[in-house]
Amino acid sequence: MRIFSGIRPTGEIHIGNYLGAIKNWIALQEKNECVFSIVDLHAMTTPYLPQELQKNIMEVTKVYLAAGLNPEKCIFFVQSQIKEHTELSWLLSTVTPIGDLQRMTQFKEKSVKHKRDVNAGLLNYPILMAADILLYGTDLVPVGKDQKQHVELAREIARRFNKKFGKTFKEPEVLLPKTGAKIMSLQNPEKKMSKTDNPQGCIELLDKPDAIRKKIMTAVTDPGKEIKYDVSQKPGISNLLTIYSLFSGISTTDIEKEFEGKGYQTFKEKLSQLLIEKLEPFRRKKKELELRQTLLEKILEEGRKRAQIIAQETMKKVRKKMGLLK
Numbered sequence: 547m548r549i550f551s552g553i554r555p556t557g558e559i560h561i562g563n564y565l566g567a568i569k570n571w572i573a574l575q576e577k578n579e580c581v582f583s584i585v586d587l588h589a590m591t592t593p594y595l596p597q598e599l600q601k602n603i604m605e606v607t608k609v610y611l612a613a614g615l616n617p618e619k620c621i622f623f624v625q626s627q628i629k630e631h632t633e634l635s636w637l638l639s640t641v642t643p644i645g646d647l648q649r650m651t652q653f654k655e656k657s658v659k660h661k662r663d664v665n666a667g668l669l670n671y672p673i674l675m676a677a678d679i680l681l682y683g684t685d686l687v688p689v690g691k692d693q694k695q696h697v698e699l700a701r702e703i704a705r706r707f708n709k710k711f712g713k714t715f716k717e718p719e720v721l722l723p724k725t726g727a728k729i730m731s732l733q734n735p736e737k738k739m740s741k742t743d744n745p746q747g748c749i750e751l752l753d754k755p756d757a758i759r760k761k762i763m764t765a766v767t768d769p770g771k772e773i774k775y776d777v778s779q780k781p782g783i784s785n786l787l788t789i790y791s792l793f794s795g796i797s798t799t800d801i802e803k804e805f806e807g808k809g810y811q812t813f814k815e816k817l818s819q820l821l822i823e824k825l826e827p828f829r830r831k832k833k834e835l836e837l838r839q840t841l842l843e844k845i846l847e848e849g850r851k852r853a854q855i856i857a858q859e860t861m862k863k864v865r866k867k868m869g870l871l872k
């Protein structure tokens with residue numbers, strides 16, 4: 547199976563990104579042809595600081611590697627370094643109805659959030675994402691729930707293109723994790739955990755023990771004191787139970803039993819300890835990578851070369867099908 551996925555280099559990577567996407571990628575790279583990208587062009591659709599983008603790209607590179615992405619087992623590269631992404635994005639825009647873009651939930655939400663900067667890039671975001679996916683003949687796209695709609699649109703774009711110009715692209719499918727596809731904010735369990743959310747609601751993979759403890763101990767819980775998985779009645783505790791379960795490998799039912807009659811405080815203390823312990827290797831490995839700038843550059847360059855071969859091959863076919871000169 548060919549797998550493609552990406553992450554924007556905007557700020558720190560949090561446990562939602564990890565549990566919803568990266569953890570899955572690490573497992574998939576063992577038995578599949580995986581292509582993973584740092585999608586810097588997508589990061590430019592909302593306000594950002596140019597002087598920080600390069601640094602963020604390198605930060606994400608280190609976190610990816612610290613989390614277990616193995617460049618010997620997957621292709622790992624920076625999106626903007628392969629020009630075919632933007633080229634295909636333009637070509638695909640000619641088969642994408644504007645209405646499909648306007649009904650995207652992320653576009654609607656971000657247009658409200660960034661009222662003063664609703665740029666065309668924000669609207670066209672899913673086309674570039676479709677280009678990312680389709681360039682590599684992707685079968686499966688492992689993402690969190692918030693990106694499901696975009697992957698479905700990529701599938702629709704592939705279908706339209708094939709219908710109009712003849713079979714060219716595979717129709718990719720979304721791959722969501724069974725649990726953890728939507729980790730919620732610790733401060734507002736009705737909202738997904740997000741990089742731009744209240745920082746107290748978001749645990750970063752590289753958070754220090756004190757920060758982890760503070761965020762978990764102040765996480766919003768629900769009335770009552772029972773540790774019970776019940777998303778509609780107890781969204782706060784259910785979210786913490788999901789996090790506990792995914793980091794410990796213990797089922798939520800067994801965790802409920804373990805904490806029967808013990809109350810929120812004890813549960814939160816145990817969860818803090820668990821996270822501190824499980825996130826320690828990320829911090830350690832990331833620190834080791836701080837000193838390996840040359841290695842990081844080499845990995846990205848290697849990834850760029852390998853990705854480009856596939857991307858150029860696809861573009862040759864696409865240009866021909868669409869009637870462009872060689």
Ligand code: TYM
Nearest residue numbers: 551552553554562563566567585689690693727728729739
């Ligand atoms: P981004 O950078 O917002 O997020 C990266 C991945 O993390 C997942 N995720 C979550 N999963 C569970 N709970 C959460 N709270 C949570 N927050 C984020 C996202 O679903 C995503 O899988 N558009 C994409 C990047 C992209 C891409 C692509 C993905 C660009 N091109 C092609 C797949 C294929 C994005 O902004 O992800």
